[in-house]
Amino acid sequence: MHRTLLGADRVTLLLALVPYLTENGPTPVSELAEVFDVQPALLRRLVRFLGTAGVPGETMSYQHEDLFDIDWDALELHDIVSLTRTVAVDDTPRFAPAETAALIAGLQALTAVLPEDDAALARQTAARLGAALNEESAAPALSVTADAADPSLPVLIAAIEEGRALAFDYRDAAGRTSRRTVDPVSLAQEAGSWYLRAHCRDREAERTFRVEQMRGIRPLELSCAPRAGERGAEAIAEPAPRPEAASAPGAFELVAVLPERLLARFEGFEPEAIGDDGRGRVRVRIEAWHPGTAIRLVQQAPGEVEIEAPPAAREAVREWAERALAAYDA
Numbered sequence: 001m002h003r004t005l006l007g008a009d010r011v012t013l014l015l016a017l018v019p020y021l022t023e024n025g026p027t028p029v030s031e032l033a034e035v036f037d038v039q040p041a042l043l044r045r046l047v048r049f050l051g052t053a054g055v056p057g058e059t060m061s062y063q064h065e066d067l068f069d070i071d072w073d074a075l076e077l078h079d080i081v082s083l084t085r086t087v088a089v090d091d092t093p094r095f096a097p098a099e100t101a102a103l104i105a106g107l108q109a110l111t112a113v114l115p116e117d118d119a120a121l122a123r124q125t126a127a128r129l130g131a132a133l134n135e136e137s138a139a140p141a142l143s144v145t146a147d148a149a150d151p152s153l154p155v156l157i158a159a160i161e162e163g164r165a166l167a168f169d170y171r172d173a174a175g176r177t178s179r180r181t182v183d184p185v186s187l188a189q190e191a192g193s194w195y196l197r198a199h200c201r202d203r204e205a206e207r208t209f210r211v212e213q214m215r216g217i218r219p220l221e222l223s224c225a226p227r228a229g230e231r232g233a234e235a236i237a238e239p240a241p242r243p244e245a246a247s248a249p250g251a252f253e254l255v256a257v258l259p260e261r262l263l264a265r266f267e268g269f270e271p272e273a274i275g276d277d278g279r280g281r282v283r284v285r286i287e288a289w290h291p292g293t294a295i296r297l298v299q300q301a302p303g304e305v306e307i308e309a310p311p312a313a314r315e316a317v318r319e320w321a322e323r324a325l326a327a328y329d330a
Contacts, residue, residue: 208326
């Protein structure tokens, strides 16, 4: 099944499509759809849109030579994409030095929680990026070194994978220390800190614990009690809560309610209005491919957006909000 692209993803595809065609020449739509993993119909629409895009000339208005041009006969008659004129985007996109350094840092941050084979690949990729960065940059050589891995991370990962309970002392935001026994659910990194999501047996509820505030972590000879919604080891090192993401079968409809005056802010999500409440709020349907899209919606206008469906999207927003609150008071 081909992936579904939101507005921002379609722009990224177009930016990659132009250099691909420049390098490979005329290419059948079916081949491009396979390379970029999208539906052929969507690719045709994007190619037709490309024929109306360009860069304004010295007069700050669009002339014919300021626009991309396509062999329309080849597209309509033979389903082949052939660029006859390109504007501005002529070369394969390259990362800026700061972007390359950020990628290296991200790879090294993940190394501590990856299986050994994947960790070796991450280190190898980071080394290649570092070498390319130092070769291409005219500035003094820039290097990024990995911080020493937190020794507690392997213990937490093993407990999640084996379904074993943990015990530790926890210091909350107010400086109070308490003894906790938990069933670990997932491990995630946010803003440079690691967080453990777990069911706390002492509080009889789910909690999020900041790893650097946990002391004396030790696995117990107790199996985690099965609970609805628990996602197991596949949740390790997720960048954000993703309920049911592993089983989400492609695109789905996300329904949200938001102020009509803010619709322009959500254009990138391509919302389709399906009703209103008569009080300036409109119900919209958005094609999404991941429950985490709901979090991005809420972040656009905090306190203004209500997610109605599906349940997995509502749960993603709830967990995201709970984790933010738990960082202050677990």
